[in-house]
Amino acid sequence: MGNAPELIIGISALRNGLIDILKGSIAGSVLGTLLFGLGITIISGGLKKPVQTFDRDMVSINSALLMLATFGLVIPAVFTFSSNVNQEISLEISIVLLLIYLASMADTIMTSRSPVGRKGIEAALKEKGEEQPEVAEVFPNWSRNTALGILAAVAVALALVSDLLTGSLQPAADAMGLTPVFAGVFLLAMVGNIPQYMNSVSFAYKSRMTLALSINLGATTQLALMVAPLLVIAGSLMGLHMNLLFSKFELVGIILSVIIARSLIADNTSTWLEGVMLVGVYAMLGVGFFYAPAR
Amino acid sequence: MGNAPELIIGISALRNGLIDILKGSIAGSVLGTLLFGLGITIISGGLKKPVQTFDRDMVSINSALLMLATFGLVIPAVFTFSSNVNQEISLEISIVLLLIYLASMADTIMTSRSPVGRKGIEAALKEKGEEQPEVAEVFPNWSRNTALGILAAVAVALALVSDLLTGSLQPAADAMGLTPVFAGVFLLAMVGNIPQYMNSVSFAYKSRMTLALSINLGATTQLALMVAPLLVIAGSLMGLHMNLLFSKFELVGIILSVIIARSLIADNTSTWLEGVMLVGVYAMLGVGFFYAPAR
């Protein structure tokens, strides 16, 4: 359920007609997680131990899925830019992405191995005997009904807050002299991902790097395979023209950041300097988005 | 001799003036092999064993050559799109690609190690003691003369069938309302590659993943290094303007699919879900090619 907030914020943004900001926040969430989130996670791990190692095989399964999911996500925009044809294929692509997501769910159920969820990773790590199970520490010991009740309450609260948030985003951006692109890509995406970043930074600081990296990679995969396609389909049902047509700069940013993330994981070690460089690339893209014109 | 059919079909298409379809079929063969072929191969392996492993080193040599060959193949198109100059460099690039192919042949002869052929891979695997030699099973025990005779007969038959095939392709595509791009990229490329796909799927189902993956990667490398350059040179000798100027969408598709294929191999394991995602990316590109305008 880790992506429920993003879905709720997204639908709230759709209802308020903030489609450009919403697309920006999807692109921004990918860039933010793969550059900023991964960066501060690796720095945090580096503060504890100069060279952190992680389980390449487990992180690697995540990152293969990440690459496939993200390349799927950008196909509509690539198609529009590369062929001079007035045909929009976001809805078709979203349906294929969602089918792939269902296949990944089926895989999780069949094999009890969850390549994109935290629980599955923890179970697998436990099996390998590499890390102590700290699940009890992390998750409170609620009964099923209590948990569902709390979830429902949180969802309602979140929906209210989201409406306030997305409703006030445009005026706030205007007041600060920021473009909607920058507001979506950097501000909205950042706000939505803070809890996830805190989580992964704290795991990294406990030297649980495999888990910390997988949180970031898994969240991006779910964003590309589930959240973004559902928002396109929801937009289409609501009669709104939500699509996956990112700007060229967003496109190049997404593709480069996925290649970078994969690349860092290919060797199963990380140093704080790699983290600094990831945050640096994020800052450099930020300079670009600050000056980028409105869509 | 695995690429003889492609060469014969290609020259037959050239003679019929079907240059757009031929270029489409080269692009389609790369996309088809690296996304669809690799995808169904990995799914097939996944049906037998949830997590298949393969010899990373051997597959990796193939995939390094694949990346170099494919990036060479796209240089003429990249050059044309990125510099506003009316100069076509397909012929020069084809000559360099063919020289590299000859170097790879020299390497095979000198070291008796064939990085792109099935026989070399089987020999190497045998040496490593990882797989039982099944060569006898797979290849019939013909004498040299019988083999050459059969080869000649098959080539003649193939040339006749190719002429029928390529001659009837355009009318068939028109009748079905398909663009020449889609017909070339998806139909012609698919027909030509079915035997190869069947081969690799069946090896994967016997859990011989290293061989199954190498068949797909090797075929793509040979296509980029030998078949495509020979067709450009043949076209030039025949006074036809055959070139390697792929469309932008083909270009991005080729580059992304090579990066994806490399990426999946970086961890030396595969799961059926990765196969499903590869086929999914192929389907998404298919949606794009269906709507793509004629060149």
Place this chain on the structure above:
Amino acid sequence: MGNAPELIIGISALRNGLIDILKGSIAGSVLGTLLFGLGITIISGGLKKPVQTFDRDMVSINSALLMLATFGLVIPAVFTFSSNVNQEISLEISIVLLLIYLASMADTIMTSRSPVGRKGIEAALKEKGEEQPEVAEVFPNWSRNTALGILAAVAVALALVSDLLTGSLQPAADAMGLTPVFAGVFLLAMVGNIPQYMNSVSFAYKSRMTLALSINLGATTQLALMVAPLLVIAGSLMGLHMNLLFSKFELVGIILSVIIARSLIADNTSTWLEGVMLVGVYAMLGVGFFYAPAR
């Protein structure tokens, strides 16, 4: 101090107003090192031993930094091409790149581990016991004062030669009918890198592949993180419009060659054929640059 010649040649080119040639030589140095330099190094290693292996972890740290640095280097050009806005961000990006370089210096001092320098690599290899320390052989046994004196004399001589070189480059290029792009990308970059190529080729021939590869990757990282940003900042202080706006073809060439270099290193082995292919890709790009129009 390995990059001092490049800085001195660069500032001399700036003073002579050869900004296009200078930008070309930065792009050319990246392409030359990652394709030609790495290529002949790998061929040289392959002449000694058919399959050379190297320490993946050590080369990999270098190549992760390389990818991050190079992607940062191309962000200004990517931004300009992808957003239709008349805003140039080379100076901002150069400052971020330089900050990252300072962070990497801090890392070297703190951990006595130099991921981009030869000395650190030799020390680390010695620790691992993989190679005999040959430092004494390689570096003459000068006193500190002698060394500094020689350094100063060489720098002055270099500055004089650089002025002659860059001053005569444009007329020479004109006389040979070469465009400034080709002169910068291929001739100037090649001349500046010959000593480095000779070094890495000779180490490779002694089967010291880890060191030989690291020299090439480290030099490119320093070029992207230190030389190029310093030249942009120096240009800005001198009131000249030096920027990092590479041409589209340079851009694609840089990105492809970084991906290729990373890719070859992912498997920790190299064969002479891979070297031949790298040189082949370099030759193919060379054909493109030969025909590329002036900026």
